[in-house]
Amino acid sequence: ELKVEQNPLFLSMQEGKNYTIYCNYSTTSDRLYWYRQDPGKSLESLFVLLSNGAVKQEGRLMASLDTKARLSTLHITAAVHDLSATYFCASNKFYFGSGTKLNVKP
């Protein structure tokens, strides 16, 4: 049983387009984290979402949390090549999703 499920697992998009990554979780904790990992590198924290309805934004990325639906989204606005990376969501610090590999094409 997957505790944290992300989709899509791969995402190829053009610069300037919008898209959303979905993170469903089945754990009891309602704390949700988003991380970014560049190829061959470590993970970097993007957002910490602690309560229902929480919304955080940083540049072209916006994350939200719906604890009733056990769903978090990471929305990308007007993608640029620099956003190419793998994005992970994590339910508390124990369970990570498989990651969404994002490739933004110029």
Add this chain to the structure above:
Amino acid sequence: NAGVTQTPKFRILKIGQSMTLQCTQDMNHNYMYWYRQDPGMGLKLIYYSVGAGITDKGEVPNGYNVSRSTTEDFPLRLELAAPSQTSVYFCASSSRGETTFRSSPLHFGNGTRLTVT
């Protein structure tokens, strides 16, 4: 400002050998974690610690041991290396745990790439 430091960066082990992966942090964080990341996959929690002298198992603890004698250090020991332990290992720390009202994200080290042949 070093943050979380892991050594070594790379290691090749033969089946049955033992080794210790070192992890140290200089942020005075009580909470420390060990994860493994298999190719193309997310992270799996091996062990974690909520403070010096206290450790607990994560999702995939078999084949590993840990100790936490100081706040700064959290080494991970592989006693009898097996090919299934080929992976990238990440150590992380945080200032708060999950039972506190406020939480804090993980700060990761740069990882140790381990190959067992």
